[in-house]
Amino acid sequence: MATTRLTRRGLLQRGGALIACSAAAHPLMTTVTFASAPWENRLVVIILRGAMDGLDVVRPLGDPAFMAMRGGLLRGRDDSLPLDGYFAMHPALAPLMPLWSAGQLAFAHAVSTPYRDKRSHFDGQDILEAGTGMDVPASARRDGWLNRMLATVPGMNAQTAFAVGRDELKVLNGPAPVMNWSPDAALNMSPQARLLLQEVYHEDPLFRDAADEAVELAELVAPDESTPRGAAMADAMKRGGGTAIEALAAFSAQRLREETRIAAFSMPGWDTHRRQPQAIGGSLARLSDAILLLKQGLGPVWDKTCVVAMTEFGRTVRENGSGGTDHGTGGAMLFAGGAIRGGRVMGTWPGLDEAALYQRRDLMPTSDVRQHAAWAMRGLFGLPSASLERDVFPGLDMGTNPGLIL
Amino acid sequence: MQDATIAAIRYGFGLRASPQPASPTAVLKSLMDADRVVQAYPTTDLDQARQMLLRAKEARIAARDGDPDAQKASDAARDAIRALPREVLRATLARICDADAPMRERLTRFWVDHFTVALTSDAAAALIGSFIDDAIRPNLTGRFADLLRAAVTHPAMLVYLDQVGSIGPGSRVGRKRKAGLNENLAREVLELHTLGVGAAYTQDDVRQFAELLTGLWFGPDRHIPFRPGWAEPGGETVLGRTYGSDDPARVADIHAALDDLSVHPDTARHVSRKLAVHFVADTPSDALVDRMTSAWMATGGDLMAVYESMLDHPEGWGPVGGKAKQPLDFIASSLVALGLSGQDVMALDRKLLRQSVMRPMRLMGQRFLRPAGPDGWPEEAEAWITPLGLAQRIRWGEQMPRRLVAGPLPDPREFLDAVLADAAGERLSWAVGASETVPQGVALVLYSPQFNRR
Numbered sequence: 001m002a003t004t005r006l007t008r009r010g011l012l013q014r015g016g017a018l019i020a021c022s023a024a025a026h027p028l029m030t031t032v033t034f035a036s037a038p039w040e041n042r043l044v045v046i047i048l049r050g051a052m053d054g055l056d057v058v059r060p061l062g063d064p065a066f067m068a069m070r071g072g073l074l075r076g077r078d079d080s081l082p083l084d085g086y087f088a089m090h091p092a093l094a095p096l097m098p099l100w101s102a103g104q105l106a107f108a109h110a111v112s113t114p115y116r117d118k119r120s121h122f123d124g125q126d127i128l129e130a131g132t133g134m135d136v137p138a139s140a141r142r143d144g145w146l147n148r149m150l151a152t153v154p155g156m157n158a159q160t161a162f163a164v165g166r167d168e169l170k171v172l173n174g175p176a177p178v179m180n181w182s183p184d185a186a187l188n189m190s191p192q193a194r195l196l197l198q199e200v201y202h203e204d205p206l207f208r209d210a211a212d213e214a215v216e217l218a219e220l221v222a223p224d225e226s227t228p229r230g231a232a233m234a235d236a237m238k239r240g241g242g243t244a245i246e247a248l249a250a251f252s253a254q255r256l257r258e259e260t261r262i263a264a265f266s267m268p269g270w271d272t273h274r275r276q277p278q279a280i281g282g283s284l285a286r287l288s289d290a291i292l293l294l295k296q297g298l299g300p301v302w303d304k305t306c307v308v309a310m311t312e313f314g315r316t317v318r319e320n321g322s323g324g325t326d327h328g329t330g331g332a333m334l335f336a337g338g339a340i341r342g343g344r345v346m347g348t349w350p351g352l353d354e355a356a357l358y359q360r361r362d363l364m365p366t367s368d369v370r371q372h373a374a375w376a377m378r379g380l381f382g383l384p385s386a387s388l389e390r391d392v393f394p395g396l397d398m399g400t401n402p403g404l405i406l
Numbered sequence: 407m408q409d410a411t412i413a414a415i416r417y418g419f420g421l422r423a424s425p426q427p428a429s430p431t432a433v434l435k436s437l438m439d440a441d442r443v444v445q446a447y448p449t450t451d452l453d454q455a456r457q458m459l460l461r462a463k464e465a466r467i468a469a470r471d472g473d474p475d476a477q478k479a480s481d482a483a484r485d486a487i488r489a490l491p492r493e494v495l496r497a498t499l500a501r502i503c504d505a506d507a508p509m510r511e512r513l514t515r516f517w518v519d520h521f522t523v524a525l526t527s528d529a530a531a532a533l534i535g536s537f538i539d540d541a542i543r544p545n546l547t548g549r550f551a552d553l554l555r556a557a558v559t560h561p562a563m564l565v566y567l568d569q570v571g572s573i574g575p576g577s578r579v580g581r582k583r584k585a586g587l588n589e590n591l592a593r594e595v596l597e598l599h600t601l602g603v604g605a606a607y608t609q610d611d612v613r614q615f616a617e618l619l620t621g622l623w624f625g626p627d628r629h630i631p632f633r634p635g636w637a638e639p640g641g642e643t644v645l646g647r648t649y650g651s652d653d654p655a656r657v658a659d660i661h662a663a664l665d666d667l668s669v670h671p672d673t674a675r676h677v678s679r680k681l682a683v684h685f686v687a688d689t690p691s692d693a694l695v696d697r698m699t700s701a702w703m704a705t706g707g708d709l710m711a712v713y714e715s716m717l718d719h720p721e722g723w724g725p726v727g728g729k730a731k732q733p734l735d736f737i738a739s740s741l742v743a744l745g746l747s748g749q750d751v752m753a754l755d756r757k758l759l760r761q762s763v764m765r766p767m768r769l770m771g772q773r774f775l776r777p778a779g780p781d782g783w784p785e786e787a788e789a790w791i792t793p794l795g796l797a798q799r800i801r802w803g804e805q806m807p808r809r810l811v812a813g814p815l816p817d818p819r820e821f822l823d824a825v826l827a828d829a830a831g832e833r834l835s836w837a838v839g840a841s842e843t844v845p846q847g848v849a850l851v852l853y854s855p856q857f858n859r860r
Contacts (some may be wrong), residue, residue, distance in 0.1 A: 049778065117609045120597055122781050166771050166794055167778070180793060184769065187797040189804075192842055196850055197800070199837045204855035206730075206791050211800070214793035241768075268778055273568045273590055321586035322571025327593075359609075 038153050038160070041304045041339055041380040042256045044294060045146060045171060045264040045373075046287070048311040049125060050271030053325050054332025055317065055363060056280055057093070058107045058345060062086035065352035072319050073276055087345045092284035095292060099336055106335040106342035106404065108372045110350050112313055112365035119327035121271065124312030129171035131370055133395045143174030145370070146264060149377055149392045150176035161262035162255050164248045169264050179260075181217040183251040184242025189215070223254050233297050249290035253297025256305070270311060273324040291336050303338035306376055306405065310334075310369050316361050317352055330363030333372060339380065339406055346372070346402050367399065374398050379405025407725045411827050415726045415860045416685060417717070418508030420739040421825050426508055430717040434710065436507035437547050443501040443511075444543055447748060449494050449535030452561070458487050459532050459626035487528045494535050495774045496751060496759060502738045504748035513546045513713075514538065515734070516684050518775075519782040520677070521557035521599060523566040525775045529626075533562035534775060550677065550707035551668035555661055558595055559631070561624035567591035567780060574620035574638025587638075592616035594780045600667040602676030611644050618642040618663055621655050632657040645670070674702035678712060686721055687728040688786045694721045726829060727859045730787035733770035735860075736799060737763055740852050743825040744811050754810075762806045769798040791858070803852035808845055818847025826856050 056073065059080050060066050067074070074080075080088035081097060087109070089100070099105035114134045115127040130136070131145025150156050151174065158177040163169040165182050172178045189197065194215070201208040223237070224230040236250035245267045252263035267290070269283040287309065295302045314331025330350070335342060350356050350364040358364045370393040377383050377392070378401075389396050410428035414421045417433050427433040450458070465480035502511045518538055525531045541560040545553035557563060564570050572588035573580040580586065592615040597603045621637030623630055637655030641648045647666060650659030667673055678698035682690035694716065701708075701715035716722040731739060741751065754762070767774055771790065777783050784790075807815055815821075818838045822830055834854050841847030851857055 118597075118603070118612075119609070120593065120603055121779055123603055166769075168784070168789060182794050185794045185797050187800060189800070193804070193846060193849075196837045196841060196846070197853070199840075200834050200850060200854045203831075203833060204859075206787060207796065207855045207858070210791050210793045210796040214797040214800075217793060241765075243768075271779075273588055274571055318586075320571070320588050321573050321575075321580070321583075322568060322588055324571075324588075326587075326589055 038155055039261055039381050041261070041306070042298070042301060042337075043262050043377065043380055044252060044256070044305065044307040044337075045262070046290070046307065046309040047125070047129065047169065047171060047264070047266035048270050048283075048287070048309055049167075049266055049268045050121060050311070051124065051313050051315055051327055052270040052283075052311040052331060053272060053276065053280060053315040054109060054111075054311075054330070055314065056276065056325075057090050057284065057334075058083070058109055058332045059088045059090065060086065060109075060349065060352065061088045063349070063352050069318050069352065073323070073325075075277065084345060086349075090280070090284055092281040093288050095285075095288045096336070099291075099295075100343055103341060103343040104336060104338055106340055106344055106346060108333045108335070108346040108367065108369075108402075110330045110347050110363055110366045111333055111369045111372065112330050113369055115313065116329065117359075119313065119329075121312060121327070126170065128310060128312045128369065129169070129173075131171075131373075131393045135395065144169070144171035145373070145392050146171045146262065147174030147176045147178060149381075149383065149388075150174075150178070150262065152383065152387050152391050153381070157259070159255075159259040162252065162260050162264070164252050164255075164263055164265040166243060167266045167268075169266060172264050179213075179217065181251075182242060183237040183247045185214070185217075187214050223250075229296065229299060233293075236293050236297075245286050245290045246293055249293040250297055253294050256294075256298060257301055272315070273320065273326060274322045276319075276324040279324075287334075295336075305337040306339045306380055307336040308333065308373060308376055309336075310373070314363050317357055317363055318361065328362035329358045330365040333369055335372075335376070335404060340404055341406050346404070368396065370396050371399050372402065372404070375402055376404055408828055409723075411829050412723055412726055414508070415829060416722075417512060419502050419505070419511065419735065419742045420857075421827055422742050423745065423824070426506070430714075430723055433509050433717060434714055437510055437513075437710070437713075439507060441510065441543060442506060443504050443748065444539055446504065447497040447500040447752065449497050449539055450490055450532065452533070452536040452540060455532040455536055455561075456626050456629075458483070458490075459529060462487055462528065463626060484528060487532045490531050491525050491534065491774060492756070492759065492764065494538070495763065496754070497535075498538075498734075499738055499741060499763065500748035500751040503741055503746050503751055510543075510546060512685075514543055516681065517542050517546065517553065517557075519777075520680060521563065522777055522780045522782040523562045523775070524777055524780065527565060529565040530562055533560070533565060536560070537562035547710050548708075549668070550673075550702070550709055550712075551665045553709070554599060554668050555664050558591070558599065558664060559622055559657075559660070563591070564622055564624045567594055569619060569622050570624050572616065572620055573636045574617060576638050576640070577620065578635045579633075580620075580636065580638070587613075587616050587620065589613065589616040592619050595664075595667070598781055600676070601670060601672040605672040605676070607645060614642040615644045615663065618644060618649055618660060621657065622660065668707050669703070671699070671703060674707070675699045678702055681712065682716060682722075683785050685716060691721060694719050727856070728787075729785075729860050730790045731858055731860055732783060732790060733767045733772035733795070733799075734774065736770070736858060737767060737802070739857070740802070740806070741810065743821070743852070743857075744807055745816075746810060750812075758809065762802075762810055766798055766802050766806070770795045770802075787859070796853075799858065800849075800853045803849035804845070807848050807852070815844050815848050818844060818851060821848055822851050825851065826854075829856050831856060 079091040082088045113127050115124050129144045130141035161178045163172045163180040223233045225234045233250040236246045239246045248265040272279045310333045315325035315328040320326050348366040350366050374388040413428045427436045462483040465483040469476040469480040505511050537560050541556040545556050567590045568588045569591040573585035575586050593612045617638040621632050623633045634654045641651035649663050679695045682694050698715045701711045705711040822838045838847050
């Protein structure tokens with residue numbers, strides 16, 4: 001089938017965005033052709049929910065204060081993987097070491113959103129995904145920065161961006177058309193059942209559009225299992241009943257090989273108040289699997305890809321009373337892909353001396369996650385800085401180009 | 407719209423054959439009757455939970471030497487705990503199916519979500535039955551202060567929000583162990599359970615409140631709800647009021663702070679609004695929320711007065727359809743519509759329970775008692791009626807009625823009339839009549855917007 005009919009209105013409504021022309025019956029039913037996408041490069045955004053402890057992931061072993069404050073969590077062992085003589089990586093990321101060596105893995109340290117002080121996961125994630133400053137009240141944070149980026153580019157089609165999985169991704173909420181699907185869904189109806197379904201859903205746009213989209217999407221996703229790559233992807237897409245992060249990564253790779261240019265998904269499991277070594281080790285191992293599945297699944301397209309993993313905030317510099325860390329401020333973000341100039345830890349290191357900490361408890365943020373995301377999109381898609389600073393991240397000063405994208 | 411339809415759909419689990427309250431007064435009155443279904447379908451109480459956790463702990467220690475039999479015993483003890491949420495879900499559905507007061511079941515769902523204890527640990531899985539039946543259900547109709555105190559200090563909450571690992575740094579034990587605070591519970595009480603995230607509290611309030619909460623404790627082997635040796639000495643100032651200046655620290659000081667929070671105007675508005683959002687509309691009017699907030703403030707947080715102010719309001723007792731049922735409610739009201747009794751639910755074998763309830767709920771986006779965080783599940787219809795979620799509801803409607811109903815399925819037209827009455831509408835009536843088969847017609851009713859909304 002050369003064309004697929006998609007109800008753009010359903011896509012619009014996904015995020016609860018306001019629909020201006022809801023009175024007309026089907027004005028937004030559009031026929032989507034698989035026209036060439038606006039760019040060749042790919043961006044994968046992974047939202048790490050729960051506040052990843054950047055200090056444990058990218059350990060500042062060169063900072064004399066670090067071992068004093070984190071000795072308990074490291075349990076005296078030094079199994080960290082040296083990166084650049086100052087920073088070292090958590091051992092659970094060992095499978096990514098070849099990417100580091102090849103310049104396809106990078107970190108930014110001491111980063112944060114503009115969110116401060118209340119340290120609520122939910123507000124922190126809302127602000128991370130909205131990409132706004134603190135001057136925008138919560139009630140006005142209706143769409144996400146990745147969606148606003150899409151909205152600045154003409155000629156976007158519904159296949160360009162995918163929200164993958166069953167978790168709501170506010171970063172892709174907004175007026176630009178976005179697909180949402182999960183590897184574990186499928187819907188096969190008889191023609192008669194489908195006709196009756198359309199009849200009973202006709203007057204309820206929310207149900208009508210959701211059902212139309214479900215039927216279309218189910219037809220788009222099956223990998224070709226006769227190739228080793230396709231078989232590996234098909235296998236990964238079954239993990240966790242199709243809901244594990246590995247499944248989401250494999251599905252994303254599957255779509256990104258085709259018309260899709262943007263994929264976003266999220267991964268919980270970073271809120272390490274207790275027993276942090278076990279908890280973060282397991283989460284990092286899964287994140288690293290997911291990145292390697294993206295690489296395998298994308299094949300040659302990996303060279304055109306940048307993966308960005310970001311979290312709502314960092315965690316306290318000191319360990320807490322229960323073998324973990326509490327909500328903090330400055331954290332770290334991760335970049336991977338063949339399109340990046342990696343093998344380095346970006347950002348200005350503020351130090352861990354008491355006086356250098358934010359409120360004497362947290363890593364002091366020295367750059368904004370939005371700056372790194374903005375430069376990545378500028379490098380990948382050639383978006384003008386003016387638009388990134390005005391439409392995508394309103395009010396942001398992008399600062400100096402870190403030269404992340406090749 | 408008829409009173410009986412509004413009562414059943416907005417404040418219950420749908421219309422059904424057996425009688426149920428059909429007016430605002432009757433709905434409220436039903437909450438005052440004895441809680442019969444909790445007797446009929448009990449869950450694990452606190453002592454049982456404690457014993458199971460203790461047994462699992464001892465078995466785990468015994469298995470450290472690598473003895474295979476001891477390992478088997480340890481796995482069995484752990485598996486017994488991990489099976490408990492399934493039985494809590496079963497009891498939840500059985501109670502709904504047999505409820506004389508469906509509103510009690512709806513309120514239980516609401517408050518269990520407001521005071522979310524996500525089942526992220528074995529301890530939470532063991533304790534959740536007691537949390538629901540000892541902390542939530544007995545306190546649905548009293549003062550919010552009592553509900554708040556019971557929920558926040560229940561072992562399940564102490565475990566879930568890490569209070570059991572929070573020790574006053576200046577306390578006797580804290581100084582000896584060099585242990586410290588964990589702010590999690592303090593923060594969520596202020597942000598989620600009482601004032602709301604937009605309210606005027608500061609990081610310092612969170613810190614002080616966390617210090618005040620130190621001493622609250624749970625352990626499977628000893629029944630010690632409060633350990634003064636863990637409590638931070640000295641007074642703590644939360645929202646401008648100082649608690650617990652006298653030594654030794656007392657649990658009464660924590661209760662006093664919770665009592666004050668329970669009648670704070672920000673709490674009244676935040677929680678009233680949440681109730682209105684849950685029962686009436688995703689965006690309720692200010693007038694409704696104002697009225698409920700006033701009732702709250704006028705009565706010192708008497709929950710019956712707050713419920714009454716919602717049910718008596720024209721919006722609270724108007725036509726239904728603005729909200730979408732969450733997956734648990736969709737499945738529960740389908741079981742009610744299909745005529746299953748509590749005993750039928752109790753008799754479902756594990757495999758069928760998994761296939762017809764647990765797995766579909768997960769695929770619809772609501773793994774039982776496992777929301778992503780302590781803020782619970784989203785309320786907006788758009789969060790649930792997604793291509794993914796709806797596909798699963800359609801599939802459920804097509805496949806599950808035949809597997810759950812022992813005899814023949816009902817005539818779809820009669821079924822439609824029985825479960826939706828005057829909420830059905832002409833187009834749906836026509837389509838149900840045009841179905842090719844009985845299962846198709848029944849499915850159509852169950853996945854119709856009218857049945858999925860409330």
